[in-house]
Amino acid sequence: MRHQDIINMTQDIVMPILEEEKLELVDIEYVREGKDFFLRVYIDKEGGVGLNECELVSEQLSEQLDKHDPIKSAYFLEVSSPGAERPLKTKADFKKHINKNIFVSLYAPIEGEKEYEGILTHFEDDIVTLEYKVMTRTKKVDIPFNKIAQARLAVVF
Known part of the structure; x- marks a missing residue:
């Protein structure tokens, strides 16, 4: 089987x-x-x-x-229990964890990156919007749900 x-x-x-x-x-x-x-x-x-x-x-x-x-x-x-860094697998998981810090790895790069960690600010029309920091600047990236290889909650220390 x-x-x-x-x-x-x-x-x-x-x-x-x-x-x-x-x-x-x-x-x-x-x-x-x-x-x-x-x-x-x-x-x-x-x-x-x-x-x-x-x-x-x-x-x-x-x-x-x-x-x-x-x-x-x-x-x-x-x-x-899945632990503090539980995986996010379904669309419902993403909707439930708006305003949480998450880590995503992608099948193909978006804006030159295959991994992002930041605040999940929005999930609508199968688009995940992440707000993340580069140095002192805050940036946003829109990631199509079907481009996400893996996602999980990320603990911030």
Whole structure:
């Protein structure tokens, strides 16, 4: 079974659990590290998730995965918070994080750059607007959503 199929089946199984617990699905990864496979489910809620929520979702998800058995080989299940630098994957993620500091990497350069970090000031018509500093000057860049390879919240120190 392809990795994407495993991710899709896991999403179908975990969503009712998360809805019941009023939690949000941030991301699912199915990856090989060395000889081991890991199924990682990242969850969140306003104010962040704690160990209790992760354990609860892990127990319920594990039970459902055992019942449906979508993954035939051995793997480790991990349910956790995405952390302070959580990924931004969907358009809803971008809309929800207006006025937050984010980091984006692009498939192709815009204005000569493939990476930007700054304040997400606007998201409309599939255009992400970032305000960033170059030396002492504040600049803006408009980035088409489909040109973003990866994006995440960025912690400012």
